[in-house]
Amino acid sequence: MTAIDDVLRHLDEQEPATRARYFDFLRIPSVSAQPRHAADCRLAADWLVRELTELGFQASVRDTAGHPVVVAHHPGPGGDAPHLLYYGHYDVQPAEPLELWTSPPFEPTVVPGPNGERVVARGAVDDKGQVMTWLAALRAWQAVAGGPPARITALIEGEEEVGSPSLDAFLQANAEELRAAIAIVSDTNQWDPQTPAVSTRLRGMVYAQIDLRAASRDLHSGMYGGAARNPLNLLSRILADLHDDDGRVQIPGFYDGVTLVSNAQAAQWDALRFDEAAFLGDVGLSVPAGERGLGALERLWARPTCDVNGIWGGYTGEGSKTVIAAEAHAKLSCRLVGQQDPQAVAEGLRRFVAERLPKDVTAEVQIFSTASPIEVSSDSPYVAAATTVLSEEFGRAPALIGCGGSIPVVESFRRILGMDALLMGFGLNDDQVHSPNEKFDWNCLVHGARSHARLLGALGRVS
Amino acid sequence: MTAIDDVLRHLDEQEPATRARYFDFLRIPSVSAQPRHAADCRLAADWLVRELTELGFQASVRDTAGHPVVVAHHPGPGGDAPHLLYYGHYDVQPAEPLELWTSPPFEPTVVPGPNGERVVARGAVDDKGQVMTWLAALRAWQAVAGGPPARITALIEGEEEVGSPSLDAFLQANAEELRAAIAIVSDTNQWDPQTPAVSTRLRGMVYAQIDLRAASRDLHSGMYGGAARNPLNLLSRILADLHDDDGRVQIPGFYDGVTLVSNAQAAQWDALRFDEAAFLGDVGLSVPAGERGLGALERLWARPTCDVNGIWGGYTGEGSKTVIAAEAHAKLSCRLVGQQDPQAVAEGLRRFVAERLPKDVTAEVQIFSTASPIEVSSDSPYVAAATTVLSEEFGRAPALIGCGGSIPVVESFRRILGMDALLMGFGLNDDQVHSPNEKFDWNCLVHGARSHARLLGALGRVS
Numbered sequence: 021m022t023a024i025d026d027v028l029r030h031l032d033e034q035e036p037a038t039r040a041r042y043f044d045f046l047r048i049p050s051v052s053a054q055p056r057h058a059a060d061c062r063l064a065a066d067w068l069v070r071e072l073t074e075l076g077f078q079a080s081v082r083d084t085a086g087h088p089v090v091v092a093h094h095p096g097p098g099g100d101a102p103h104l105l106y107y108g109h110y111d112v113q114p115a116e117p118l119e120l121w122t123s124p125p126f127e128p129t130v131v132p133g134p135n136g137e138r139v140v141a142r143g144a145v146d147d148k149g150q151v152m153t154w155l156a157a158l159r160a161w162q163a164v165a166g167g168p169p170a171r172i173t174a175l176i177e178g179e180e181e182v183g184s185p186s187l188d189a190f191l192q193a194n195a196e197e198l199r200a201a202i203a204i205v206s207d208t209n210q211w212d213p214q215t216p217a218v219s220t221r222l223r224g225m226v227y228a229q230i231d232l233r234a235a236s237r238d239l240h241s242g243m244y245g246g247a248a249r250n251p252l253n254l255l256s257r258i259l260a261d262l263h264d265d266d267g268r269v270q271i272p273g274f275y276d277g278v279t280l281v282s283n284a285q286a287a288q289w290d291a292l293r294f295d296e297a298a299f300l301g302d303v304g305l306s307v308p309a310g311e312r313g314l315g316a317l318e319r320l321w322a323r324p325t326c327d328v329n330g331i332w333g334g335y336t337g338e339g340s341k342t343v344i345a346a347e348a349h350a351k352l353s354c355r356l357v358g359q360q361d362p363q364a365v366a367e368g369l370r371r372f373v374a375e376r377l378p379k380d381v382t383a384e385v386q387i388f389s390t391a392s393p394i395e396v397s398s399d400s401p402y403v404a405a406a407t408t409v410l411s412e413e414f415g416r417a418p419a420l421i422g423c424g425g426s427i428p429v430v431e432s433f434r435r436i437l438g439m440d441a442l443l444m445g446f447g448l449n450d451d452q453v454h455s456p457n458e459k460f461d462w463n464c465l466v467h468g469a470r471s472h473a474r475l476l477g478a479l480g481r482v483s
Numbered sequence: 484m485t486a487i488d489d490v491l492r493h494l495d496e497q498e499p500a501t502r503a504r505y506f507d508f509l510r511i512p513s514v515s516a517q518p519r520h521a522a523d524c525r526l527a528a529d530w531l532v533r534e535l536t537e538l539g540f541q542a543s544v545r546d547t548a549g550h551p552v553v554v555a556h557h558p559g560p561g562g563d564a565p566h567l568l569y570y571g572h573y574d575v576q577p578a579e580p581l582e583l584w585t586s587p588p589f590e591p592t593v594v595p596g597p598n599g600e601r602v603v604a605r606g607a608v609d610d611k612g613q614v615m616t617w618l619a620a621l622r623a624w625q626a627v628a629g630g631p632p633a634r635i636t637a638l639i640e641g642e643e644e645v646g647s648p649s650l651d652a653f654l655q656a657n658a659e660e661l662r663a664a665i666a667i668v669s670d671t672n673q674w675d676p677q678t679p680a681v682s683t684r685l686r687g688m689v690y691a692q693i694d695l696r697a698a699s700r701d702l703h704s705g706m707y708g709g710a711a712r713n714p715l716n717l718l719s720r721i722l723a724d725l726h727d728d729d730g731r732v733q734i735p736g737f738y739d740g741v742t743l744v745s746n747a748q749a750a751q752w753d754a755l756r757f758d759e760a761a762f763l764g765d766v767g768l769s770v771p772a773g774e775r776g777l778g779a780l781e782r783l784w785a786r787p788t789c790d791v792n793g794i795w796g797g798y799t800g801e802g803s804k805t806v807i808a809a810e811a812h813a814k815l816s817c818r819l820v821g822q823q824d825p826q827a828v829a830e831g832l833r834r835f836v837a838e839r840l841p842k843d844v845t846a847e848v849q850i851f852s853t854a855s856p857i858e859v860s861s862d863s864p865y866v867a868a869a870t871t872v873l874s875e876e877f878g879r880a881p882a883l884i885g886c887g888g889s890i891p892v893v894e895s896f897r898r899i900l901g902m903d904a905l906l907m908g909f910g911l912n913d914d915q916v917h918s919p920n921e922k923f924d925w926n927c928l929v930h931g932a933r934s935h936a937r938l939l940g941a942l943g944r945v946s
Contacts, residue, residue: 053802113804120700182802223705227803236767237583238918241790242686242888245818246773246782247763252791252813253726259716260723300710304699307842310709319709327704328715329806334793335814339516339645340690340851341576342816342888343792343917350715351798353805355708379770388803425705425805454806455701 023165024477031160031469038159038469039462041071042152045110046128046141052087052111052182061087061178064110068092068176071155075162077174082194084186087111087178091197094158096171102479103171105200105439107429108151108207109180112143113454120456130462135213135448137462145451149460150206151176153446153468160473169480173200177429180207183227183389184428191436199437202402204475206468207427208445211292211419213461216410216471218403219443221321221422222430224356224393226365227329230255230373231384232348238334239344249380251348252333258376259350262326267311269326269354271368277359281322289317292419302450321422325355351388355424362390391428392435402442402479409474410444413467418444444471486628487940494623494932501622501932502925504534505615508573509591509604515550515574515645524550524641527573531555531639534618538625540637545657547649550574550641554660557621559634565942566634568663568902570892571614571670572643575606576917583919593925598676598911600925608914612923613669614639616909616931623936632943636663640892643670646690646852647891654899662900665865667938669931670890671908674755674882676924679873679934681866682906684784684885685893687819687856689828690792693718693836694847695811701797702807711807712843715796718811721839725789725815730774732789732817734831740822744785752780755882765913784885788818814851818887825853854891855898865905865942872937873907876930881907907934 031038050064051057065081065088072079072092079092090110115125123129125142132138139149161168175198177187191198208219232251239248264270281289296308296316310319333348335341354365370385377383396403403420410418423443430441446468452458494501513527514520528544528551535542535555542555553573578588586592588605595601602612624631638661640650654661671682697714698707727733744752759771759779773782796811798804817828833848840846859866866883873881886906893904909931915921 053800053804055801114798114800116798116800181804225705225805227805229803234768237915237920239766240888240917241788241792241816242688242818242886243783243912243916244766245788245790245816245887246786247759247771247779248766248768249770249772250790252794253722255794256719256722256725256791259719262719263716296710303702303707303711305697305711305843307712308710309712309841316710320706323709325704325708327708327713327807328719328797329704329804330797330799330808331715331718331811332795332799334791335577335579336793336795336812337516337577337579338518340692340814340816341516341644341792341917342688342690344790345793348794349799351803353704353708353803355705378772380768423705424708425703449706452700453706454703454804457700 024474026164027160027473027477028470030164031156031473034160035466038152038156042149042465043128045148045152046143047126049126050111050178051114052179053114058087061111065090065178068110072174075158076167084190086186089178089190090174090176092174094168094172096168101170103173103200104479105198105203106154106172106174107203107205108176109147109178110151110176111178111181112146112148113181115142117456122457133461135461135463138459139462140457140459142458144458145447145460146453146458147180147207149465150445150447150468153206153465154472156469157472157476161476168476170476173198180429185389187429188432188436191432195437199439203433203439203441205427205430205441205443206445208423208443209447209449210464211421213448213463214414215416216414216418217421218406218418219423219445220396220403220420222394222427223424224360224362224391224431225353225426225428226356226362226369226390227353227388228366228369229386229388230350230352232381233346234381235344235346238346241342241344244344248344249378250344251381252345254378254381255333255348255350258373259328261376267309269324271326271365271372273364273368274324276364277361278324279358281318286315286318289315292317299449317422320424322357324357324360326352328352355426356393358393360393362392366390389428391426392431394431394434396440396443400440405478406442406444406475409478410471413471413474487937489627490623490936490940491933493627494619494936497623498929501615501619505612506591508611508615509606510589512589513574513641514577515642516577521550524574528553528641531573535637538621539630547653549649552641552653553637553639555637557631557635559631564633566636566663567942568636568638568661568666569617570666570668571639572610572641573614573639574641574644575609575611576644578605580919585920596924598924598926601922602925603920603922605921607921608910608923609916609921610643610670612928613908613910613931616669616928617935619932620935620939624939631939633939636661643892648852650892651895651899654895658900662902666896666902666904668890668893668904668906669908671886671906672910672912673908673927674884676911676926677877678879679877679881680884681869681881682886682908683859683866683883685857685890686887687823687825687854687894688816688889688891689819689825689832689853690816690851691829691832692849692851693813693815695844696809697844698807698809701809704805704807707807712841713807714811714844715808717841717844718796718813721836722791722813724839730772732787734789734828734835736827736831737787739827740824741787742821744781749778749781752778755780762912780885783887785820787820787823789815791815818889819856821856823856825855829853852891854889855894857894857897859903859906863903868941869905869907869938872941873934876934876937
């Protein structure tokens with residue numbers, strides 16, 4: 021016997037309180053990339069410790085070389101109840117460019133949308149809103165049943181948006197404490213507002229910064245133009261060379277380990293009837309970019325990419341300045357699939373840049389983060405349980421999908437803790453993740469919380 | 484009879500006072516490109532009016548659509564004394580990047596150098612220091628002889644560093660007032676610390692900004708990478724295409740009007756024994772860039788260029804952000820020679836960009852400024868007079884040189900006022916013009932002032 025109906029009723033009754041707590045969490049500008057927000061990251065960690073303590077957990081803020089990690093334990097009912105590790109991150113992307121927000125990024129604002137109310141704020145969905153779905157489920161179980169029907173460990177980090185530089189060491193140092201039967205991660209999307217999803221495929225990543233340096237100082241373009249090497253022109257040539265005319269990446273060895281998707285896989289994705297025109301149309305585009313001759317979902321989920329994420333150098337202020345800059349900079353990231361090795365791609369990128377350097381120009385290639393691509397087995401009992409509860413909650417079976425983004429922690433869990441992960445998330449494609457006016461549909465948060473409550477019931481029953 | 488010996492002695496005696504006035508002028512941060520310094524530009528204009536009034540001029544600040552122009556008149560001795568127009572600019576380049584200055588850019592600082600004391604400040608040479616050379620000469624003539632031996636008009640604008648957008652209209656509206664026998668401009672360099680120069684060839688310019696826009700907002704590079712057009716990658720391709728592998732510019736029609744230098748011209752430049760290795764070595768470079776198979780001075784003075792002056796887009800802050808930007812931007816400038824038509828080059832650039840735009844990407848090409856290339860006749864009586872007085876002052880004849888930079892006003896004087904210009908400047912190649920730690924050797928200022936005093940005497944005698 022489970023108390024699931026009572027738990028779900030309690031969740032529904034508590035919606036206003038859940039929203040108030042969610043808004044408190046969003047108001048903390050816990051931007052991990054910006055050192056001026058370091059204290060805010062700690063405030064977010066402290067907030068989570070208070071929240072989890074209220075839910076009956078033994079919770080603490082744990083220091084790392086970077087932003088702290090929150091770890092919390094609930095013994096559950098004891099006996100042979102399974103041990104579940106809930107993972108999330110409290111840090112958020114920078115809010116810039118601020119002028120494009122319609123409301124302050126750290127003041128959650130409710131606006132109407134086609135799927136009902138939506139909450140606009142940095143972190144609304146990624147990942148504070150998604151963390152809120154399972155916190156609310158745990159709170160309901162605590163209120164109705166005195167605690168969850170499983171032993172729970174919560175692990176909430178503060179460096180996901182900068183590539184989790186401290187997490188691997190933390191997992192290694194605390195492997196025994198953290199190892200569980202499965203990691204449950206809510207940082208992915210539904211298929212659409214009506215259709216839930218479990219993500220079984222994640223792209224990996226290499227994130228790099230290229231710094232070119234030529235002359236010892238900025239030069240007057242009249243006095244030196246025609247004699248002095250211009251690192252901005254050179255940077256453009258290097259970045260332009262990254263792709264051929266068919267959109268294939270030219271880094272040496274880049275496609276080593278990339279495998280074609282099976283016919284069965286392709287058929288399953290075809291059945292999802294992905295509307296790429298609408299996907300692109302939502303953001304003002306009409307023509308797919310990327311490699312030619314491939315299906316849309318294959319390009320997004322099963323093909324690697326190389327995108328320039330930022331570029332700067334020379335005079336970028338108002339008006340004109342006739343300067344040949346001394347330095348030029350770019351940030352870029354490769355998304356990886358199949359058996360691609362992030363270290364090999366990083367090495368290939370270094371070689372690619374070095375081969376294009378004329379005399380007098382030096383290049384530094386900094387690798388900010390790497391993550392291997394991963395596939396989660398789609399026939400695990402946890403995927404089966406998720407399929408059942410999502411079907412109950414949404415009235416239709418979840419899509420088993422890929423995800424173009426990276427969740428490096430999933431690879432770390434497998435590599436360091438020997439654990440698989442269940443990726444059950446409730447974002448939508450139009451959530452403007454990492455962009456101005458990030459939002460989370462309130463309906464998604466509610467269905468997410470109810471789904472997590474059901475999953476706890478299902479996995480607890482299993483025990 | 485002239486009072487030239489007395490004038491020169493007075494100049495020498497007044498060096499400390501000249502320096503004090505020069506420093507006052509340098510302390511005004513009259514950066515024309517930055518709207519926050521608009522009031523400082525007006526302060527610099529007011530300062531010049533006070534200075535010129537002390538020198539017996541009728542001086543006033545004259546409004547334009549942009550920063551004001553200073554115009555001042557001195558009747559001179561009357562009779563058939565020639566009418567000379569002295570031109571300069573009181574505006575300076577932005578000081579950024581501030582962190583690379585060894586002293587505050589608007590607090591002139593004296594430091595030792597191989598050629599004696601040097602003054603470090605934004606505008607130290609370009610053009611406040613050069614303007615100071617002829618102001619000091621006029622002051623000495625005023626003190627010793629009660630005024631200059633010629634009728635003088637001074638025209639000092641405040642928008643040279645942003646392409647002089649208001650000057651042409653001002654010249655047109657005040658043509659009768661401003662037209663003189665010759666314009667005298669000090670905004671160029673000596674050949675070296677010991678050798679003066681008269682510049683008889685100036686490159687023209689087209690300065691443009693390219694703004695690419697793709698998606699309606701910044702996108703997550705995981706969610707959209709492989710489907711969405713990345714304007715930073717595209718911008719890199721467009722800028723890379725600007726040159727072929729031999730450094731030739733690929734803008735359609737770009738080389739129309741470019742003529743090869745004559746053998747006589749090439750021989751004259753060869754005789755200057757330009758040390759390109761030292762020229763580049765001073766700024767940390769060792770290998771000439773630009774077109775292959777051409778001499779150094781030919782590349783710098785007689786060949787067109789296309790340099791990217793600034794580039795920006797996406798995430799440029801600390802750390803990493805996995806974003807596909809909605810916009811990408813670049814500033815670039817072409818230096819022009821011979822009969823190249825700036826309007827045709829601008830039009831070619833627009834076409835060059837438009838031809839490379841895929842669907843979903845729009846481009847705006849803003850033209851910030853244009854200037855035709857120009858050659859000043861080297862057998863004019865004014866060049867002859869300058870040759871005489873510079874030979875007297877320096878003990879060696881001036882080099883008749885080209886200049887890689889643009890002084891659009893020289894072209895405007897010819898086109899609008901039908902006047903030629905005498906380009907006699909006292910900068911040095913290591914003055915760090917437009918860069919951090921701009922400087923002017925005190926010796927150059929002193930020789931410049933003495934040369935201008937002698938030139939006034941020589942041209943006054945001519946009358």
